Amino acid sequence: MRRYFGRKLLVYALTFVVAVTVNWMIPRFMPGDPVAGMLARAGVSQPAAVEAMRVYYTNLFGLDRPLWQQYASFWGTLLRGDFGISIWLFPTPVSTVILRAVPYTLGLMVPAVLLSWVAGNRLGAFAARRRLLDNTVLPLGYVLTATPYMWLAVILAWGLGVVAGWFPVAGGYSFSLQPSFTAGFLLDLLHHWVLPFLSLFLVALGGWAIGMRNMIIYELESDYASYLAALGAPARLIRRYAFRNAVLPQITGLALQLGVLVAGALVTEIVFSYPGLGSLILKAIQNQDFFLLQGTFMFIVIGVLVANFVIDLVYVVVDPRTRAGMAGARG
Amino acid sequence: MTAAPTETRPEPRVVRREALHFAVRNGKLVTGFAVVLVLLLTGLLGPLLLGSAPPNEYVAAPMLPPSAEHWFGTTTFGQDVFTQFVHGLRTTFAVGALGGGIAALIAMVVGFTAGYRGGLPDEALTMLTNVILVIPTLAVLLVVNAYLGVRGVAVQGLFIGLTSWPWAARAIRAQTFSLRTRDFVDLARLSGLGTGRIIAREIAPNMSSYLFMTFILLFGGSVLIASSLDFIGLGPTEGVSLGLMLQNATQWSALQLGLWWWFVPPGAAITAVVGALYVANVGLDEVFNPKLRTT
Numbered sequence: 360m361r362r363y364f365g366r367k368l369l370v371y372a373l374t375f376v377v378a379v380t381v382n383w384m385i386p387r388f389m390p391g392d393p394v395a396g397m398l399a400r401a402g403v404s405q406p407a408a409v410e411a412m413r414v415y416y417t418n419l420f421g422l423d424r425p426l427w428q429q430y431a432s433f434w435g436t437l438l439r440g441d442f443g444i445s446i447w448l449f450p451t452p453v454s455t456v457i458l459r460a461v462p463y464t465l466g467l468m469v470p471a472v473l474l475s476w477v478a479g480n481r482l483g484a485f486a487a488r489r490r491l492l493d494n495t496v497l498p499l500g501y502v503l504t505a506t507p508y509m510w511l512a513v514i515l516a517w518g519l520g521v522v523a524g525w526f527p528v529a530g531g532y533s534f535s536l537q538p539s540f541t542a543g544f545l546l547d548l549l550h551h552w553v554l555p556f557l558s559l560f561l562v563a564l565g566g567w568a569i570g571m572r573n574m575i576i577y578e579l580e581s582d583y584a585s586y587l588a589a590l591g592a593p594a595r596l597i598r599r600y601a602f603r604n605a606v607l608p609q610i611t612g613l614a615l616q617l618g619v620l621v622a623g624a625l626v627t628e629i630v631f632s633y634p635g636l637g638s639l640i641l642k643a644i645q646n647q648d649f650f651l652l653q654g655t656f657m658f659i660v661i662g663v664l665v666a667n668f669v670i671d672l673v674y675v676v677v678d679p680r681t682r683a684g685m686a687g688a689r690g
Numbered sequence: 691m692t693a694a695p696t697e698t699r700p701e702p703r704v705v706r707r708e709a710l711h712f713a714v715r716n717g718k719l720v721t722g723f724a725v726v727l728v729l730l731l732t733g734l735l736g737p738l739l740l741g742s743a744p745p746n747e748y749v750a751a752p753m754l755p756p757s758a759e760h761w762f763g764t765t766t767f768g769q770d771v772f773t774q775f776v777h778g779l780r781t782t783f784a785v786g787a788l789g790g791g792i793a794a795l796i797a798m799v800v801g802f803t804a805g806y807r808g809g810l811p812d813e814a815l816t817m818l819t820n821v822i823l824v825i826p827t828l829a830v831l832l833v834v835n836a837y838l839g840v841r842g843v844a845v846q847g848l849f850i851g852l853t854s855w856p857w858a859a860r861a862i863r864a865q866t867f868s869l870r871t872r873d874f875v876d877l878a879r880l881s882g883l884g885t886g887r888i889i890a891r892e893i894a895p896n897m898s899s900y901l902f903m904t905f906i907l908l909f910g911g912s913v914l915i916a917s918s919l920d921f922i923g924l925g926p927t928e929g930v931s932l933g934l935m936l937q938n939a940t941q942w943s944a945l946q947l948g949l950w951w952w953f954v955p956p957g958a959a960i961t962a963v964v965g966a967l968y969v970a971n972v973g974l975d976e977v978f979n980p981k982l983r984t985t
Contacts, residue, residue, distance in 0.1 A: 371824065373817065373821045374821045374824045378825055381830060382833065385833055385837055498969075502961060504965075504968065505962075506960075509936060510953075510956075510961065514957070521945050521946060615857060617826065618826035621829070622828035622829075625922070626918050640922065644924065656830070656832065659826055659829045660829065663824065667824060
């Protein structure tokens with residue numbers, strides 16, 4: 360088990376280093392001069408102002424020093440939790456802007472991911488080897504999993520929001536309210552949360568259902584299932600054993616899908632102008648706020664790494680073979 | 691080759707004919723590929739048949755609902771949605787082919803090398819694969835594309851390909867690993883064939899169906915990632931794509947104005963292409979894997 364965690368942590372540490380390095384490299388090694396680009400987009404015409412901005416940005420990036428010093432100081436500021444100053448919300452620090460948005464993204468993603476995973480697994484396990492259900496769940500699952508997240512969000516916003524008028528289609532809460540811990544505000548928050556949650560939930564559901572269905576069919580054809588059947592065990596018992604075995608690859612699948620799920624949450628937030636990281640990224644891009652964009656990137660990477668580690672912990676609890684130091688741990 | 695002894699040579703041909711026999715009778719495969727083919731032809735021929743009108747040209751009154759003249763209606767600016775749609779389809783297929791192709795190529799190089807060589811190269815490549823696997827693809831692409839001033843379809847496809855290969859490399863490595871100790875590979879090694887030729891002539895052909903299915907999934911994944919990027923506003927700076935159409939529709943409040951003909955077709959087309967590919971993939975699996983055949 361120590362070897363299992365040691366290896367995992369090594370991968371995550373390396374991933375973090377790679378992500379930071381990529382984050383450092385992109386502005387410096389992309390074609391074109393980032394400072395010149397920023398100045399051009401700022402649209403300042405007075406030569407004095409342009410010169411002042413050039414000096415400011417060059418100092419900020421530390422572009423006048425040797426590369427290894429730039430790299431070292433990049434790590435230094437990062438480890439101090441300093442992600443720079445947001446240009447869009449000048450002079451708020453990037454970390455403050457991001458921390459304000461993170462609760463909304465987490466509040467949307469965590470329930471959507473967990474519930475779709477649980478419901479998808481149930482649905483898939485239930486549909487496997489039942490002809491009628493299989494013929495409806497499977498095609499529907501493929502359509503859902505092929506749907507772009509933002510398109511389902513747009514369709515839901517249009518159908519249930521604009522046409523039916525049941526749910527608001529923009530924002531995290533009504534503009535007339537101030538965030539507070541009153542029943543009225545929390546209900547309003549929930550009301551705005553339903554549609555983005557639903558669209559995330561539905562797209563993810565399809566993939567889990569298909570995965571589970573295929574795994575259950577595979578498990579039901581294995582030797583232990585046939586043996587149990589030959590012993591006269593009830594079908595329900597066999598299915599329960601099959602489910603327990605089939606859940607393991609689904610946990611691995613959850614870790615592998617995290618990147619896609621984050622991407623889905625980001626575009627869904629943009630559709631609903633939900634005040635999470637997705638809307639932040641949109642604002643950062645529209646305002647050419649590269650510090651904010653890169654800060655958000657680092658936050659997403661850290662979040663995905665933490666989630667991966669949590670999934671590893673869960674895997675050890677669920678699969679006894681990893682505890683005994685035997686095979687069975689995921690890659 | 692034709693003069694080769696009959697008891698060894700006909701085998702691949704029989705296998706291929708058998709696969710074809712099941713392929714044309716597999717509903718999933720035929721339907722899936724038919725949908726993709728129809729949309730591909732629309733994307734390839736549509737722009738030619740519609741003449742040289744640029745897709746972003748203002749051609750009619752704004753906000754017209756679908757009619758005989760404008761099949762998918764017009765946008766808030768009086769652009770023809772159908773013209774944008776066919777051009778967008780073309781872009782979508784281009785990004786899918788390019789991104790999926792590059793990713794498949796990298797996955798094959800990494801997977802074959804790691805799986806066949808084993809030892810230290812395997813350790814290093816597996817570590818690299820695992821590291822890149824954990825990094826959220828879209829987040830990297832966001833930063834990269836934000837710094838690119840001028841963005842084209844080719845560059846978009848290239849970067850998608852460069853970031854989306856890891857899971858495929860892992861799958862190919864596992865397959866190669868199980869093939870490399872088979873007798874026919876040992877025989878090839880004993881007869882003095884080089885590593886590259888063994889992989890190209892003994893290992894790859896034995897998993898060609900698997901490789902093709904991996905490419906299909908990578909293609910679908912590229913299409914979805916590209917549409918997300920376009921939607922966030924980091925799509926091609928010139929031209930149209932289905933993701934850009936969705937972005938424009940939401941940005942210019944097509945939802946509030948009730949212009950459903952603007953945002954329904956592009957999303958439906960992406961879903962149709964990717965969904966049809968997934969379904970065709972299941973069909974292919976049934977064709978090549980006798981255990982899964984139900985009929």
